[in-house]
Amino acid sequence: MSAQAKAELDRYLERFQERLPQRLASCVRWLREPSSIFWRIPISIALVLGGIFSFLPVLGIWMLPLGLILIAQDIPFLQGPIVRVLQWAERKWNERQARKTTQK
Numbered sequence: 001m002s003a004q005a006k007a008e009l010d011r012y013l014e015r016f017q018e019r020l021p022q023r024l025a026s027c028v029r030w031l032r033e034p035s036s037i038f039w040r041i042p043i044s045i046a047l048v049l050g051g052i053f054s055f056l057p058v059l060g061i062w063m064l065p066l067g068l069i070l071i072a073q074d075i076p077f078l079q080g081p082i083v084r085v086l087q088w089a090e091r092k093w094n095e096r097q098a099r100k101t102t103q104k
């Protein structure tokens with residue numbers, strides 16, 4: 001399951017990168033490279049902590065899933081649950097978009 005989860009996580013991250021502005025996409029691409037592990041781990045931990053303390057000004061809950069997705073690149077047991085959450089979110093998004101289209 002781990003290799004399949006890793007491949008699926010990579011697929012989601014590629015799709016995410018395609019939707020980002022070029023400058024931000026290149027930053028995410030660089031962070032995902034294996035050689036960037038010494039940057040990726042601290043950044044993802046900071047994002048998770050920022051998400052936990054989202055009640056403080058400037059920080060937000062958006063930081064938590066972003067940090068978990070980023071750290072899942074290096075922690076195999078997180079890849080399966082993260083992929084399942086991404087699949088669930090994608091399914092809900094598609095259902096919502098389909099409802100919008102049928103309502104018009």
